Amino acid sequence: MPDIIDRYGRTFKTLRVSLLSACNLGCVYCTLGENTDMFKKAQAPVERFLDHIARLHKELDLETIRLTGGEPLLYHDLPLLIKGIGAIGIPEIKITTNGFLLERLARPLKDAGLQSVNVSLDAAEEATFYRMSKRRGLQKVLTGIEAAIEAGLDVKINTVIMRDLNDDQLLPLARFAFSKNIQIRFLEVMAMGHLHQQAGQYLYTQEEVLNCMATAYSFEPEERKKSATANYWRTSGGHSFGIIANESEPFCHDCNRLRLDAQGNIYGCLSSNNPISVKDAGSSEVLRSRLSQALQQKQALKFTGSELSMLEIGG
């Protein structure tokens, strides 16, 4: 089956699945602090996700799937879903989580076939953790990270750096990650959801991250892999860190990501508010035409912002 390709040579090889839009944290860049966990709706059944994923894999020959949300560890049948994805034959199965429930789940998820976990962590001390997430429980996340390492998962930390909110956490978090021998990636804040028109005031740029890291480490750039979201550097001590520089160094030109939500809609880009349903795309022909439509949602150069928050579309 030939790849579905756009005029920039882009296709879909990574699928990000938003399992639910509820979350047990209230991070300031994602929500206005409301507890979305309280508005738990019925969750989409495993079989429905597997059906969509299998049909998409058949057309796209996917290389990677990343489970996200909302908070994916709140999804009721996660080990079963991961086993099912393994059986479909997608080679790499990854998850992005806030780590709150990871201590209990790391081992069963690894046993089910999960390979890699990105833990979102925006502070290395409790007061800033609370300022960023509106919840207490830094220790729970740290224990979750330990459990994931012990279970043999490939662990990375993702940190959104926001000016005057948590930029003082950059070096403490780098120190923490390096002490555990895990990679950390710093994210420039994106103009999404309630930050759509005001992300600029919080933007802490790639250059500023590098200047800050340079006060404590010496490092060299690493070669960028095709379709990567992050640029990476290696310190003279052998540790690696990345920056996801949506603003300073956009990476739309070779983006290979497709998103699927719990309602059976696909999106070709985080900037798009236009869901494309695959629920009723029964034949291969119809599904391929919807995928071509989704591919056209990709930006030529740069993420242009969205009124949807990541909670809704999946981070």
Ligand code: SAM
């Ligand atoms: N609940 C999970 C978690 O916390 O990792 C998965 C969903 S969360 C929306 C996925 C990622 O999106 C997190 O790393 C979060 O930091 C990032 N994120 C959410 N809103 C963002 C924004 N406006 N700018 C940059 N990153 C954002």
